[in-house]
Amino acid sequence: MKKIFLSENDMPKSWYNIAADLKTEPLPPLNPGTGQPLGPEDLAPLFPMALIEQEMSPQREIAIPEPVQAALKMYRPSPLIRATGLEKALKTPAKIYFKYEGVSPAGSHKPNTAIPQAYYNQQEGVKRIATETGAGQWGSSMALAGQIFGLDVKVYMVKVSYNQKPYRRSMMQSWGAEIVSSPSPDTNFGRQVLAEDPDNTGSLGIAISEAVEDAATRDDTKYALGSVLNHVLLHQTIIGLEAKKQMEIAGCSPDIVIGCVGGGSNFAGLAFPYLRDKINGADIDFRAIEPTACPTLTRGAFAYDFGDTAQMTPLVSMYTLGHTFMPPGIHAGGLRYHGMAPLLSHVVREGLVDAYAYDQVEVFDAGAIFARTEGIIPAPESAHAIKGAVDAAIEAREAGEEQVILFNLSGHGHFDMSAYDAYHAGELTDYRPTDEELAKGLSVTEGLPKV
Amino acid sequence: MKKIFLSENDMPKSWYNIAADLKTEPLPPLNPGTGQPLGPEDLAPLFPMALIEQEMSPQREIAIPEPVQAALKMYRPSPLIRATGLEKALKTPAKIYFKYEGVSPAGSHKPNTAIPQAYYNQQEGVKRIATETGAGQWGSSMALAGQIFGLDVKVYMVKVSYNQKPYRRSMMQSWGAEIVSSPSPDTNFGRQVLAEDPDNTGSLGIAISEAVEDAATRDDTKYALGSVLNHVLLHQTIIGLEAKKQMEIAGCSPDIVIGCVGGGSNFAGLAFPYLRDKINGADIDFRAIEPTACPTLTRGAFAYDFGDTAQMTPLVSMYTLGHTFMPPGIHAGGLRYHGMAPLLSHVVREGLVDAYAYDQVEVFDAGAIFARTEGIIPAPESAHAIKGAVDAAIEAREAGEEQVILFNLSGHGHFDMSAYDAYHAGELTDYRPTDEELAKGLSVTEGLPKV
Numbered sequence: 016m017k018k019i020f021l022s023e024n025d026m027p028k029s030w031y032n033i034a035a036d037l038k039t040e041p042l043p044p045l046n047p048g049t050g051q052p053l054g055p056e057d058l059a060p061l062f063p064m065a066l067i068e069q070e071m072s073p074q075r076e077i078a079i080p081e082p083v084q085a086a087l088k089m090y091r092p093s094p095l096i097r098a099t100g101l102e103k104a105l106k107t108p109a110k111i112y113f114k115y116e117g118v119s120p121a122g123s124h125k126p127n128t129a130i131p132q133a134y135y136n137q138q139e140g141v142k143r144i145a146t147e148t149g150a151g152q153w154g155s156s157m158a159l160a161g162q163i164f165g166l167d168v169k170v171y172m173v174k175v176s177y178n179q180k181p182y183r184r185s186m187m188q189s190w191g192a193e194i195v196s197s198p199s200p201d202t203n204f205g206r207q208v209l210a211e212d213p214d215n216t217g218s219l220g221i222a223i224s225e226a227v228e229d230a231a232t233r234d235d236t237k238y239a240l241g242s243v244l245n246h247v248l249l250h251q252t253i254i255g256l257e258a259k260k261q262m263e264i265a266g267c268s269p270d271i272v273i274g275c276v277g278g279g280s281n282f283a284g285l286a287f288p289y290l291r292d293k294i295n296g297a298d299i300d301f302r303a304i305e306p307t308a309c310p311t312l313t314r315g316a317f318a319y320d321f322g323d324t325a326q327m328t329p330l331v332s333m334y335t336l337g338h339t340f341m342p343p344g345i346h347a348g349g350l351r352y353h354g355m356a357p358l359l360s361h362v363v364r365e366g367l368v369d370a371y372a373y374d375q376v377e378v379f380d381a382g383a384i385f386a387r388t389e390g391i392i393p394a395p396e397s398a399h400a401i402k403g404a405v406d407a408a409i410e411a412r413e414a415g416e417e418q419v420i421l422f423n424l425s426g427h428g429h430f431d432m433s434a435y436d437a438y439h440a441g442e443l444t445d446y447r448p449t450d451e452e453l454a455k456g457l458s459v460t461e462g463l464p465k466v
Numbered sequence: 467m468k469k470i471f472l473s474e475n476d477m478p479k480s481w482y483n484i485a486a487d488l489k490t491e492p493l494p495p496l497n498p499g500t501g502q503p504l505g506p507e508d509l510a511p512l513f514p515m516a517l518i519e520q521e522m523s524p525q526r527e528i529a530i531p532e533p534v535q536a537a538l539k540m541y542r543p544s545p546l547i548r549a550t551g552l553e554k555a556l557k558t559p560a561k562i563y564f565k566y567e568g569v570s571p572a573g574s575h576k577p578n579t580a581i582p583q584a585y586y587n588q589q590e591g592v593k594r595i596a597t598e599t600g601a602g603q604w605g606s607s608m609a610l611a612g613q614i615f616g617l618d619v620k621v622y623m624v625k626v627s628y629n630q631k632p633y634r635r636s637m638m639q640s641w642g643a644e645i646v647s648s649p650s651p652d653t654n655f656g657r658q659v660l661a662e663d664p665d666n667t668g669s670l671g672i673a674i675s676e677a678v679e680d681a682a683t684r685d686d687t688k689y690a691l692g693s694v695l696n697h698v699l700l701h702q703t704i705i706g707l708e709a710k711k712q713m714e715i716a717g718c719s720p721d722i723v724i725g726c727v728g729g730g731s732n733f734a735g736l737a738f739p740y741l742r743d744k745i746n747g748a749d750i751d752f753r754a755i756e757p758t759a760c761p762t763l764t765r766g767a768f769a770y771d772f773g774d775t776a777q778m779t780p781l782v783s784m785y786t787l788g789h790t791f792m793p794p795g796i797h798a799g800g801l802r803y804h805g806m807a808p809l810l811s812h813v814v815r816e817g818l819v820d821a822y823a824y825d826q827v828e829v830f831d832a833g834a835i836f837a838r839t840e841g842i843i844p845a846p847e848s849a850h851a852i853k854g855a856v857d858a859a860i861e862a863r864e865a866g867e868e869q870v871i872l873f874n875l876s877g878h879g880h881f882d883m884s885a886y887d888a889y890h891a892g893e894l895t896d897y898r899p900t901d902e903e904l905a906k907g908l909s910v911t912e913g914l915p916k917v
Contacts, residue, residue: 017539018539018540020473022471023471088468088469090841118569122880159841162841181883181884182884184887185883185887188890190837190841389540390540390613390614390641391571392637429880430883432632432633433636435639435640436635
C-alpha cells in the first residue's frame with residue numbers, strides 16, 4: 016500500500032458536469048401526468064432551486080460553494096492508494112490504484128453529495144429533509160450533513176436493513192436524525208403497503224416513495240436522493256477530479272477505470288472526469304460492476320421508468336429491471352436498486368462504458384483477498400469493484416501487459432461485519448433472478464412512454 | 467474541523483525513549499521467584515531479543531526499521547485535527563487539537579506497536595504469536611500485523627467481549643487470526659478457571675495468563691502485549707513525535723496534553739515526547755484520564771504487582787488495583803485493566819502527570835457532543851480523553867484564557883455502536899467500586915516485595 020495525498024489547497028474548487036461534453040443528448044425526464052419533458056417547476060416541491068438548476072445545467076464546471084468546500088475538508092481530499100500488496104498477491108505486472116472514499120465520517124462516498132445537498136437546502140430556507148436509505152450509508156451521510164448545516168433529517172430505512180443493521184441506526188441517531196422502518200405507518204403509501212402485506216420487508220423503491228410523499232406534503236421539508244440524479248453524480252465527480260491530480264503525482268494514467276454500480280453515483284464520480292478524455296479520443300476502458308442478483312445493466316432494459324415503487328417520481332430513461340422489482344437480499348444492500356442513473360445509462364448505451372456482473376461469493380472472495388493484502392475491510396458494495404480490478408489485473412498478467420488499473424473503493428465494511436461472519440462461516444450463497452422474474456419485473460414499463 | 471497532514475517523508479524515523487531523560491530511575495521489574503531484578507534471559511521465552519533490548523534500553527532514540535516504516539505508512543502519518551466545531555459548541559477561547567489514530571485499518575493506535583512487534587518476531591524466526599484482547603482493538607491489530615509479516619496469530623479474547631463484539635471477531639478472522647473465548651479450554655490456567663467457575667466472563671488478567679502460558683509452552687510461539695510494557699510505549703511515541711511536527715505547522719504548542727489511560731500506551735505515545743520538554747523546563751499540564759469504574763491511578767496503590775491474574779508475569783512497580791481485581795463491565799473495555807504501565811506510573815508518582823477519573827455517562831455525553839460537532843464517532847475509551855479536553859476547554863473559557871489543548875483520539879467507535887445504542891436509549895449507568903472492593907483488590911499485593 017502506497018498512499019498519494021493531495022493537500023487541502025489542491026482539493027477541486029468546482030465539479031465537472033459531463034452533460035457539457037456528451038456527443039449525443041440523453042433523453043429528457045418526463046412528467047408522468049402529461050408525458051411532456053420535465054420543467055424546473057415539476058421538481059420544485061422536492062428540491063431547492065439551486066439543485067434543480069444543477070440537474071438541468073449544460074455548464075461544464077460548477078463552482079463548489081465555500082461552506083461546502085469547508086465541510087468536505089472534514090475528510091477530503093481522500094487518499095489515492097497503490098495496492099502494492101494486492102499486486103504482489105496476484106503476481107500481476109499491472110499497477111492497481113484505488114481511490115479510498117471510506118475515510119469520510121460515514122465511511123463512504125455518500126457525504127460528497129449529502130453535504131452540498133444539505134447546504135443548498137439550508138440556503139433556501141428549508142428546515143427539514145426527508146430521505147430513504149437501504150443499507151444505511153446514505154441515511155447516515157444525510158444525517159451527518161443535516162447536523163453540519165442545522166437541518167432536521169428524517170430517514171425511511173428499508174425494513175430488512177433496519178432490523179439487520181442496528182449500528183447504522185445508532186450512527187444516524189448519533190448525528191441527530193429521526194429514523195423509521197419502511198414501509199412505515201408514517202405515510203399514506205407506507206400504510207397502504209403494510210395493509211396489503213404487514214410482513215413486507217421493504218425495498219429502496221418503497222422507501223423512496225415514502226420519503227417523496229413526506230417531502231411533497233410538508234412545506235418545511237424537501238427530499239434528498241443519494242444517487243441516480245444528475246446533480247448527485249455531479250457532486251461525486253470530486254472523486255475523479257482529485258484522482259486525476261493524484262495519478263499525475265504518481266506519474267501515470269489509467270488504462271482501465273472500474274467502479275461498482277447500484278444507482279451509479281460512485282462509479283460516475285470516479286469515471287466521468289476520465290470519460291471526458293475518452294470522448295476526446297483517449298483510449299480508456301471503463302467497467303461498471305454490478306451484482307448478478309440485481310443485474311440492471313447486464314440484463315435490464317433501456318426504458319422510461321419510475322424511480323420509485325409508488326410511481327411518484329418523474330419518468331426517466333434508464334436501464335431498469337422495472338420499478339416493482341424486488342432484488343434478493345444480498346449483503347451489498349447499496350446495489351439493490353431496480354434502476355440506474357440516466358446519465359450513466361446513457362453512456363453505457365452509447366458504448367462508452369461496459370457493464371459486468373459478478374456473483375456474491377466471488378465478490379466476497381475478492382474482498383477477503385483485499386482485506387488480507389491491503390488491510391482495509393471493504394464494504395460488500397465496493398468489493399464488486401475490487402473483483403473487477405482483480406479480474407483486470409489477472410487479464411493483464413495473462414497478456415503480460417503493464418496496465419494501469421484505477422478503481423473506486425467507495426466505502427469500508429465496518430458495518431457489514433455480519434456479512435463477513437456469514438462469508439467466513441461458508442454460509443453465503445449466490446442468487447440470480449430467472450428470465451421469468453426479469454420479464455415480470457420489466458412488464459411494469461409496458462404502458463409507459465417508449466424510448 | 468481543520469486537518470494538518472504530514473507527508474510520508476516526514477514520518478519520524480526513530481522512536482523516542484523517555485528512559486533516557488528521566489531524572490529519577492523507575493524501580494526495576496523483579497523475577498517473582500527470586501525477588502531479584504529481571505535480566506534479559508527472564509524474558510527470552512516470551513519476547514524476541516530485539517524487543518527485550520528495547521524494553522531495557524537507555525538510548526534516547528531508537529531507529530524504526532525500514533520494513534516497519536513501510537508498513538506503518540499504510541495509515542501514517544495520522545492527521546492532526548483542530549476541533550473547530552467542538553470549540554464553537556463550547557464557546558471556548560481555547561484551541562483544541564487532536565491526533566486522530568482511528569485512521570488505522572484496525573481503527574485505533576494499536577497497530578503502531580503490533581506492526582513492529584510482528585516484524586521483530588518474524589526477524590528472529592518466530593512463527594506464531596499468542597496474545598490476548600479485551601474489547602478487540604489489540605487482537606485485531608495483532609491479527610493485521612501478523613498478516614503483514616506472515617505470522618500465525620492466536621487471540622485469547624475476554625469472554626464478555628467475545629460474546630458482545632462478534633464483529634471484532636470477524637475482523638480478526640478477516641486478517642487470518644485464530645480466536646478463542648477466554649477463559650478457554652486451550653490452556654491449563656483456562657481449564658482451571660473454568661473448573662472453578664464455568665460461567666466466568668473473563669478478564670484481561672486471565673486472558674494474559676492464557677496467552678503467556680501458550681507462548682511459554684510452545685517453541686514456535688512468542689507472546690505479544692498491546693500496552694503496559696516499555697517497548698510498547700516506545701513504539702507509540704510516533705504519535706507524539708508526529709504531533710510535534712504538526713503543531714509546529716499549526717504554529718502553536720500545547721499548554722495541556724490529554725489522553726485516556728487503560729494500560730497507558732496511547733497516553734504515553736502522545737505525551738512522552740512533550741514530557742521531555744517538561745522535564746527540561748517547559749510549562750505543560752499533562753492529564754491522564756481513566757474511568758471511575760477502574761480507577762487505577764486515582765484510587766489504586768503504587769506497588770509491586772503481577773500483570774496477570776495467574777501470576778505468570780514478572781513483578782512490576784506500578785499503580786494497581788490488585789491483579790485479581792475484576793472491573794465492572796463498562797463499555798470502555800480497553801480501560802478495564804488492573805494495572806498501569808510502569809513508566810507512566812513512575813511519571814505520575816513523580817508529579818509530572820496528573821490523573822483524573824470520569825463516570826461512564828458523562829464520558830458518553832462528551833463523546834456524543836464530539837460526534838455531533840466533529841463528525842467522528844469516538845471509541846468509548848477515547849471519549850474519556852474528549853471529556854478531559856471538554857473540561858479543560860470550559861476551564862479556559864471560565865478563566866478567559868486562550869489555552870492550547872492537545873488530546874489523543876485513540877480510535878473510532880464503529881465497533882462500539884451497541885454502547886451508543888444503550889446511551890441513546892438512556893440505559894447507561896455509572897459504576898464506582900466501593901472502598902471495601904478496592905481494599906480487597908489491593909490485599910493480593912500484601913505478600914509481594916514492597917516498593
